[in-house]
Amino acid sequence: MSTAVHSAPADPPRVEPVRIGPVGLPRWSLGWDMLAWSARYLLQPDGPDAGRPWRFTPEQARFLVWFYAIDERGKFTNRYAVYRRLKGAGKDPLASAVSSLEFVGPCRFGGWRADGTPIVVPHPAPWVQIAAVSRDQTRNTMTLFGPMLSRKAIEEFGIDLGKEIIHSRRGGRIEAVTSSPRALEGGRATLVIKNENHHWIGSNSGHEMSEVIARNAAKSRDGASRALAITNAHEPGEDSDAERDYDAWLSIQAGRSIADGLLYDSIEAPPDTDLADPASLRAGLIAARGDSIWLDVDRLVAEIQDPRTPPSMSRRFYLNQVVSAPDGWLTAPEWDACADPGRVVEDGETVVMFFDGSKSNDASGLVGCCVSDGHTFVIDAWEKPAGPAGEGWEVNRDAVNLAVRKAFGRWDVVAFYCDVREFEQHVDLWRDEYGDRLLIQATTGQRAHATAWDMRTRVREFTAAAERTLVDLADRALSHDGDPRLRRHALNARRRPNRYGVGLGKESRNSDRKVDLIVCAVGARQARRDLIASGALLKRRSNRTGRVWSF
Template sequence: MKRGDGPDVADFIETLCVVTKDTFAGASGSPLILRPWQHKLLGHTFARRADGRRRHRVALIGEPRKNGKSGLGAGIALDGLFEGMGAEVYSCAGDKEQARIVFGDARRMVENSPDLSQAIKCYKDALEVIETGGVYRCLSAEAFTKEGLSPTRVLFDELHVQPNDELFNVMALAAGARVDPILIGITTAGVKTDSTGKDSVCYRLFQYGQKIAAGEEVDPAFFMAWWGAPDEDDHRLRRTWEIANPAFGDLIDPEDFEAAVKRTPEAEFRTKRLNQWVNTAQAWLPAGAWDTCRGELDAIEDGTEVCLGFDGSFNGDSTALVAVSCGEVPHVMVVEAWEKPSDAGNDWTVPILDVEAAIRQACRRWQVREIVCDPYRWGRTYQVLEDEGLPVVEFPQSPARMIPATTRFYEAVMNRSLSHSGDPRLARHLANCVIRTDSRGSRLSKDAKNSPRKIDLAVAAVMAHERACQEPEPEPTPQFFSWADL
């Protein structure tokens, strides 16, 4: 980036910071030389706006293990010590020992640099720049002890292991009084839930970054850089390792991967070495299966016969409208989705009139065979649409209906006997689905009762696909009688 502090941060690291242990990066004590991709990463992370203010306040950097996260994080932290008078820099992690990893690297860099050791005084749990009062400390996840801080720069090492979001929230709030603070999470992927059973702060930020990348959200204050392999790629292949690891063959020994893939459980290998998220519950669709069914972006032409699937909530969830064509190979397309915005308050509700208008518009665009919906909570809307002559068909989400519908949709995906338009919202909802099995069979579910992960688009798609695959009931044949027959 031409405008920002990234080149200065990189110059600080390469001039004053050293390798702290013998690795592929170099011998202990040798200069820490950044790679081109790290220079580019720093440029984006520390970019500035035209008015001179820092562009990003929160940055999420995702890399598999052994790509130089600790050394880079330590260099970023030490650079932050010299960011004005009274700078406060913190390394945060799930526990004290984890927090000491980045801090320990930073302290060894100071001890091995004549220039840094002259400017910085080392304590057991802190580094201090005497001249400016800048201080650098490591913190663990006991968030209630961190009130009263005023950080200028915060490094979260392995953000995915935070037991909950308390420490992150405390540090974000504490930084609010500073002019240009930045919180940086440098992490690998992990499981999606924290100790409370909700989405972890790291996974929430990752999903938020995906929404920004897909154009669903606009937030210049948030930056995400994520290296990882596509879920559908074979985790045993060298080309998959190279895709996920920017330092593969440089800071990373390929022979280490060849040995690790043989003795590491697949889920752990995918998480730590390929930077892929894993579910604590059994995922419904196999990794990559949905992507293989991708078709044209807008493949349902106007006037095509379709079934509309509608799954509605009112305030706490999302509402979804999906069209599925009724041809030999059904095509699945998101018509509209209403999700609670990330900055909305608790009084947010689904815009009912907008939902009804979207359904009417869809009925004008296509030849709608059925509007398939669960009547729960939306009885008024269904009655209004039915009174207008629209083909509303109730589809209660009971086991008797959802189990065969779920099975049919799954088989269609695995056999590639359906296609879809590649909508990232539907892909996200499908990825959030897990399968629940009991004596009656298997059906879709969230991974926890109060999980914030949305699956409404997936449910709507399953319902619409089920009805689109059914032969329509024939129109009744007119009966003619003569007076003699009476």
């Protein structure tokens, strides 16, 4: 009788995670002294190492050092931080450790040492709030303080452990707060932990809570009151507080917002992680968990492969990926897998372009597509700025015209499709100025026009172009420049069935989540296909060389 021997699955090839966050280390930080203090006074609150001295993982320590980075004046460089990780990666223990440091540990600038390093002192009146939209969420963090604060800390700082409020001898406190924006108004907390703010939405007063927390922090006497959000990956389109954080970070990265002081830290699985391929899935999970090595990969694989677990949930909670809403036009992994930011569009390269314009509400964009390989890239975009700067904003038409002129001066533009609505005059001017350089006309027939491509009358063509773009993305037959503005617009797009197939559009008519750049990208790729089908490029090459080139 033979006995089968089952061996553990071999470790998959290592893959690099997608990392969001600052590079390197800050010049000055209070975090180094805080790390040393936590090792003396804090304990591991749970797990097999419960009761042993607390140790931040390298990723957590790096985050702490950046969160407590200061400038030459001793002021914090980051006023708000987001720590996004997969489920079970230790977000609550990290939040409890940071809260403990704010409560009774060194956490504020106290001058400079002779060697140029900062002196770190306790806050004179610490007030830490653990905020959430439900009592159960605050409990996840509050229950960790008892086992985390060592007996030495309790005795030395006179800590009184309560279930919802924790006091210290010198008057500091930690308290749990839930969905009561009015009760929060006017508070002067020194640190607010926004727990699981992917659950903070309009219907549970989550947005009101977040706004009150921001107002309270802004009026702090020393300007050092801050908030830290701990979250899983949000669901796009739900308009959660976590999604607004992510959109704000994207706006800053794209240069659409002049705001600063937002620290966003995330590690997620590579976009091409295949849930159906065990090796790819294991590699993606190992990448996403980072140094949270206590997470059992086999157990996570089992949860993901359970037919009751939707793929979108698996990607959000276990791979830490931001995936599209159920009616999303495409997913983030599909889009990100086709990014090729290293592809340089050389001066003089033959390209086609698509322009979609708006006066004030929607965005305006100019996107190019290389004829040689279909690489799609953002030439320029104009979006209403966020916040007060957007009041009364209108697109600068001179800037748009200048961008078009520069594009024609830099590249060999052989087709230029323009949606005409709200830019009719400019579209005609571009026809007159550049029409003789274009190899195909945007509109043919009785109403032929070199540049006008009116989307109101081209629903059939645009729907087919949108469907073809999705096929190209799935087949990796499309590359793009990875522009964060284009990515945001692509992920904002929703499936819009019509009598010709499935097109794309905004989530609602008045939505602030724009899609204009992905419309331009789809249109530019359609212009390239039309150019190739026309044979005009082959004729030009034949006329120039006397030979017929294959394409």
